[in-house]
Amino acid sequence: MTYLRSLPHDAALPHVLRAFPDTSAPLLDYHQALLRGPSPFSVAQRELIAAYVSGLNACTYCHGVHTATAHAFGVEEGLLSELLADIDTAEVEAPMRPVLHYARKLTLTPSRITPTDAEDVYAAGWDEHALHDAVSVCALFNFMNRLVEGLGVTAGDSYFTAAATRLSGESGYAGVASATATNHGTAADTAPE
Template identity: 60%
Template sequence: MSYLKSLPAETTLLQVFRAHPEPARHLLAFHETLLRGDSPFTVAEREMIAAYVSGVNSCGYCHGIHTVTAETFGVPAGVLAAAVADLGSAPVPEKLKPVLAYAGKLTRTPSRMTEADAEAVFAAGWDEQALHDAVLVCALFNFMNRMVEGLGIEADAAYATTSGERLAETGYAGLARFLDD
């Protein structure tokens, strides 16, 4: 239930963005750059990082939407739930596990990050740009999870499916056109 009394009780993030369009435009542009721009990671992998961080944070709204988005881009169904439950045994590509482990540790205990954590990402074959991108996606979704939870935004599985599929189709830049509707 939304804590913003000027909006309906069952407010979605898009409704919050419409009510506050100026910061939303910048936030959506940042999402578009990080999640759809050039990166060593595929779009599916970046959406996996977003969904994984959201799952670690128990943010059902973001985890649901970004799981659907990742699956739309080819991540097999159930992989993200398995990764959140137990990354070590999850059917995540081995090359991506150290990246998700890094994002998970950065989410849970940011002050405990070490050079060894970064070295595990590099040892899996990723470069500095990949580490940078993973950190930014992780940071963005820690921010988004706190925004969603702090505003009391919730959604059911049907909305997560609709929103996730819309994200896959229009991207984050495409959402900006909904701000003026």
Template identity: 40%
Template sequence: MSYLPSSPNLTSFGGMLAKYPRRGILLFKLLEDIKSGFSPLSKEMRVLIIAYISRLNQCELFYKAHKEKAVESGIDEAIFDQLQTDISGANVDEKLKPLLHYIKKLTLTPDQITQTDAQRIFDVGWDEQALLDSVSLCAIVNCMNRFVAGIGIDLEIPGETYKLQRMSG
């Protein structure tokens, strides 16, 4: 049930977009640009990052949809639990770990981001585009996670994962 008095039965992201199409179109355009355009981050990395941010935000709707998509692309499902407890010890590419640390900090404690955090990303060989893409993904996913939670549609609804996957790539 949504928190919107005019739409108490609005329970899906797709339903919200159908009722208020202008609210989500720009977010989806930005997300699609980052997910499908040129990036030093592979598509699998980008999906992993989206799922990871959503899990940090406790946004089950987006987390489950993107985790499922990541697993379908060959990412080991156990990685998601590893990332929750210990990024440094997780079974992911060592080069990805500074990006994941940065994203976690940017999501949970953005006021604590420093030049040193960014430098760790550059030190392992990523370029500015990788940092920019990571920050952009983080910003958009945080916005979308908070949007669905804020209007009350971050719910586990049968079939919703499929709808979200179809809409987001």
């Protein structure tokens, strides 16, 4: 269900994106650049951060889509649940722990980020580009979680799987942007996230 009265009762995010193309096109371009462009992080790691942040925010829609997408890129089943329970005991690569601690703090208590938090990321072997990308993915999904929740966008497991299939395809978010701009079919036709 969505809170936008002009959209169908069962509207998903593609409906919202098509309804507001002036803001959706640059938003999807940013998704493509950040989540599929060059980065010290793999696509799987960036999708992991997206799903983790969405889980922290209890955004079922984004957490579901990006957990399924992270799995499509090789993230182990159950890892996101482990991370949400306790980063330090989850079976995640050691260099990702300070990145995920950073994302957690930035999501839940952003004013409490300190230089020490950044130094922990650097000490794990990441550079400034990595810190920038981690913060950017975190910020983007805090934004997306609020967009989805604020507009009442919901979906179920079958939708999450279909969206992950599209997002893990060769064109990623660029394909979503193209489909959203030109396709006037159902949400299942263009399910981006």
